[in-house]
Amino acid sequence: MLFGYSTIASRDGLISRKTMNYDTQGTSQATHSITARLLTLSLVLISPYLYAQPNPLPAYGADLNQSSVSGLSSGAFMTSQLYVAFSELMVGAGVIAGGPYLCAKSWAGNTLLTNATTTCMNPLTASVGPNTPELVKQAQKLSESGAIAPLSNLANDRVYIFSGTEDKTVTTTVVDQTYAFFKSVGIPDSSIRYDKSVNAGHAIVVTDTTTACPLTQPPFINDCDFEQSNRILSHIYPELKPATTQNPESLIAFDQSEFLTSNYTSMSKTGYAYIPKNCQAGQKSCSVHIVFHGCQQGAEVIGDQYYAKTGYNELAEANDLIVLYPQITPSNTIPFNPQGCWDFWGYSSPGNIDPDYYTRSAPQLSAVYKMLQRLATPAQTNTVPE
Amino acid sequence: MTTAAPLIEPKLINILKQWRCFSHQNAENLQLFCSAFTPVHDSLQITQQVLKQWHDKPWTLPEQPSVDSSALSNAYRELIDIQQAALEKEQEAYFRYWTTALTNSKQMINALQGVSSPQQALVAYLEANLDLARQYQEDVSEQLTDLNQIKAAYTAWWQKTLESLQPEKPQ
Numbered sequence: 119m120l121f122g123y124s125t126i127a128s129r130d131g132l133i134s135r136k137t138m139n140y141d142t143q144g145t146s147q148a149t150h151s152i153t154a155r156l157l158t159l160s161l162v163l164i165s166p167y168l169y170a171q172p173n174p175l176p177a178y179g180a181d182l183n184q185s186s187v188s189g190l191s192s193g194a195f196m197t198s199q200l201y202v203a204f205s206e207l208m209v210g211a212g213v214i215a216g217g218p219y220l221c222a223k224s225w226a227g228n229t230l231l232t233n234a235t236t237t238c239m240n241p242l243t244a245s246v247g248p249n250t251p252e253l254v255k256q257a258q259k260l261s262e263s264g265a266i267a268p269l270s271n272l273a274n275d276r277v278y279i280f281s282g283t284e285d286k287t288v289t290t291t292v293v294d295q296t297y298a299f300f301k302s303v304g305i306p307d308s309s310i311r312y313d314k315s316v317n318a319g320h321a322i323v324v325t326d327t328t329t330a331c332p333l334t335q336p337p338f339i340n341d342c343d344f345e346q347s348n349r350i351l352s353h354i355y356p357e358l359k360p361a362t363t364q365n366p367e368s369l370i371a372f373d374q375s376e377f378l379t380s381n382y383t384s385m386s387k388t389g390y391a392y393i394p395k396n397c398q399a400g401q402k403s404c405s406v407h408i409v410f411h412g413c414q415q416g417a418e419v420i421g422d423q424y425y426a427k428t429g430y431n432e433l434a435e436a437n438d439l440i441v442l443y444p445q446i447t448p449s450n451t452i453p454f455n456p457q458g459c460w461d462f463w464g465y466s467s468p469g470n471i472d473p474d475y476y477t478r479s480a481p482q483l484s485a486v487y488k489m490l491q492r493l494a495t496p497a498q499t500n501t502v503p504e
Numbered sequence: 505m506t507t508a509a510p511l512i513e514p515k516l517i518n519i520l521k522q523w524r525c526f527s528h529q530n531a532e533n534l535q536l537f538c539s540a541f542t543p544v545h546d547s548l549q550i551t552q553q554v555l556k557q558w559h560d561k562p563w564t565l566p567e568q569p570s571v572d573s574s575a576l577s578n579a580y581r582e583l584i585d586i587q588q589a590a591l592e593k594e595q596e597a598y599f600r601y602w603t604t605a606l607t608n609s610k611q612m613i614n615a616l617q618g619v620s621s622p623q624q625a626l627v628a629y630l631e632a633n634l635d636l637a638r639q640y641q642e643d644v645s646e647q648l649t650d651l652n653q654i655k656a657a658y659t660a661w662w663q664k665t666l667e668s669l670q671p672e673k674p675q
Contacts, residue, residue, distance in 0.1 A: 226553040227659035229546045232652065242589045242657035245582040245664070454539050471549040 172388045175372040177495035178397055180440055184405035185490065186354045188212030188278070188347075190322045190338065191288060192459035193410030195221065195238070198296065199462065200408065200486060202257065202303075203478050205271035207490070210354030212278040214346065215288040215320055215412075217248050218299035220256050220476055222463040224249035230473070234463035239288050248295035254302045265477040273304045278311045278353040280346065282318025284332040290314050311353045318342050322412075322428055337420040338412055339428065347429035351407065351439070361432035368393050368435065369426060374445065377488040380481040382453040382466050386418060386445040389489070392431040396438045400497040406440045406490060413459035416446045440493060444486050513623040519630045526634060530641075561667060571669060579665040586657050593650040600643045608636040 185207045189197040194216020201211040202219045221238040222230040225246075228237065241247040261269045277300050281293035297312045316323070319334035323346040329335060331342035345361075352358040374389040397404035411424045425443040434441045448458035453465045464473030466481045474480045478487070615628035 223553075225656070225660040225663050226557040227550060227663050228656050229549050231540075231546075232656050236653045236656035237660065240653065241660075242593075242653045243582070243585045245585065246657040246660035249660075249664075450536060450539065456536055469545070471545060471552050 172371045172373040174376060175389070175391065175489055175492045176370075176393075177497050178393060178440065178493055179400060179403050179496045180397070180406050180490075180493040181403040182207045182406060182490055182494045184209050185407070186210045186212075186351075186405075187408040187410070188214070188350045189216065189410030189412070189460070190214040190415070191216060191320065191412030192462060193412045193415070194288075195462035196410045196460035196482070197408075198299075199476050199480070200410075200483055202269070202272070203266040203476065203480075203483055204487060204490075205267040205269070205275075208271070208275060210276040210278070212280075212346075212350030212354065213293075213296055214280045214322055214350075215282065215285055215293060216296060217288065217292045217462075218250055218253055218296045220253045221248045221292075221295075223256060224253065230463040238292060238462070240286065241289075241291060244291045247291050248299075250295045250298045250302065253299060257299075257303065260477060265479075267478070269303045272300070273306070274309075275305055276309045276311075276354050276356075277305055278350045279313070280316075280318075280323075280349075281312075281314045282316055282320065282332075283314065284317050285320045285334065287320035287334055311349075313349070316342055322346055322424075324428055327427075336414055337423050338415060339423060345429040348433060351430070351433050351437075354407075355437065355439075358433065359436045361429065362436040364392070364426075364431035364435050365395060368395060368398070369431065374485070374489075377485040377492075378481070379484065380466065382468055383481045383485060384446055384449045384453050384455040384458070384461070384466060385482065385485060386416060386447040388417065389445050390417065390425040390443040391493075392425075392434050392441040392443075394435045394438050394440070397440050402438055404438045404440050406442055406493055407434070408442045408444070408486065408490070410444065410460055411446070413457040414448075416448070416458045417443075418445070418447050419458055442486075442489060442493065444482075444489065513621070513627060515627045516623050516630075519627055519634065522634055523630065526637065557663075561670070575668040579661075579668060582661060582664070586654075586661055590654045590657070593654060597643070597647045597650060600646065601640075604636065604639045604643055608632060608639070611635060 185204075186209055187197045187200050188211060189195075191214070194213045197211050197213055198216060198219040201208050217238040222234040224233050224237045236242075237246065237248055257266070257269060260266045279293060279297050279300075281288070281290040283290070293312075293314065297310060300310055301307060317332050318340055319332050321329065321334065321338040321340035323331070323340055323342040323344060325341065325343060325345050327339050327341045329337075329340045331340050333340060348358075348361065369390065369392050371388050371390055373387065374385050375387050378385055394404065396402045407430070409425070409428075409430055414420070415424050417425060430441045433439065446455070446458045446460055449455045452468050454468070455461075455465050461475045461480075461482050464470070464475050466475055467473035475482065478484065612629070612632040615632050616625060619625045619628055
């Protein structure tokens with residue numbers, strides 16, 4: 119909070135100096151002085167709320183070559199997008215209730231939005247679900263053109279996929295195609311863990327919450343007696359150590375806006391990250407795991423429930439893993455994103471009939487990539503990467 | 505000492521507030537619906553996507569002798585599946601509307617029993633109707649989702665069928 123506090127301190131200093139001037143003008147102005155002091159006090163008390171501005175994301179000299187990503191629902195679609203587009207950095211991914219990469223491009227006769235909300239979530243029959251052979255072809259073309267990283271990078275990776283049997287929002291029919299897509303682009307079957315046996319609703323699974331496992335209701339964090347973050351990370355990083363206590367001071371808020379090049383990303387002003395103690399000290403070059411929340415799950419909607427209470431931070435502390443939690447905010451106008459979802463159908467390029475939401479230069483993906491670059495910058499350097 | 509009965513029943517004020525809130529929410533939803541409705545953009549997007557797809561893999565109506573019979577029977581089977589699923593969705597929707605109407609009628613009859621003043625009758629009537637309006641709104645929303653699903657399925661089936669019926673090009 120150094121940046122924000124310095125701004126607040128300078129404003130308070132200005133007000134204090136003015137108050138002292140009042141005091142030097144004699145007792146007849148005592149009333150004015152008291153009023154001014156009260157005004158100063160009230161401003162000091164409310165100024166953190168008026169002027170609070172998140173810090174820039176600090177540099178920690180992170181090792182990006184062992185990065186990974188996971189997410190739920192729209193965050194799972196975003197996971198596939200980031201994972202495939204920047205596969206040269208990735209060693210694995212965790213997809214909870216999400217469809218395959220480019221899913222909204224399945225059927226040319228439907229709009230991207232229609233495909234996203236039907237084909238990619240709950241298709242009428244399995245035969246009109248995600249068109250995986252076509253999606254693989256399109257991904258290969260993008261890879262050949264350099265719009266995304268070579269698909270061959272994925273061959274050595276490890277992927278976790280999950281679909282709850284009670285999930286009627288993104289059905290198992292769709293998630294099956296995520297599994298098919300990853301196999302088609304060269305990830306060996308032995309490296310994919312596909313779990314579709316749990317009677318979970320549409321949610322991320324934790325061990326300690328009030329929402330029962332089969333339900334689908336806000337905040338979409340369900341109790342199914344296991345910690346899904348643990349399953350994801352232990353699959354991607356087989357040597358993972360058991361979770362330890364998270365350190366509240368390691369959880370930081372940062373300014374996302376400096377990474378945005380478009381006004382239509384629907385990304386919040388504030389993002390969050392968990393930086394374990396050993397990674398803060400600069401003694402160790404830590405790997406990074408990115409976590410994407412689902413629709414109606416951003417911090418502005420459900421507070422810290424996703425970025426502080428889904429079990430990632432406890433594992434991060436034990437394993438010296440930086441966890442990055444980029445955030446989306448709902449938007450009812452332009453861009454049209456009333457549920458606060460990650461973009462997997464093109465809302466972040468309003469008016470464009472062929473929107474880019476899936477390549478390395480897509481508005482949201484490039485913003486997250488810049489955050490990663492910042493984390494990888496050697497400590498003590500804070501410049502926005504080009 | 506007895507307290508005078510209020511001129512307006514507190515429950516009536518409460519239910520009127522709820523109606524106002526419901527109307528406000530509906531206005532917001534309508535605004536969101538209008539924002540999502542972009543017919544020109546959608547038409548252009550579909551045209552562009554279809555042309556691109558056609559450029560990569562030209563679709564033509566197949567000539568009779570060259571039709572692959574297994575592809576044709578597969579397409580026919582998938583169409584039957586879609587029609588069955590669509591029919592089930594429509595039946596579910598009618599069942600939902602019927603249940604809503606029935607439940608509300610019972611609720612209305614029960615609510616009006618034991619009413620001792622015109623204001624209480626009005627409260628009971630407004631409460632029952634608010635429940636009905638909310639339930640119908642949910643039903644309509646669900647049916648719109650179903651219709652969108654059905655439309656998307658037929659479109660996808662059409663593309664899939666055209667592609668599957670194209671004769672294999674020699675390598």
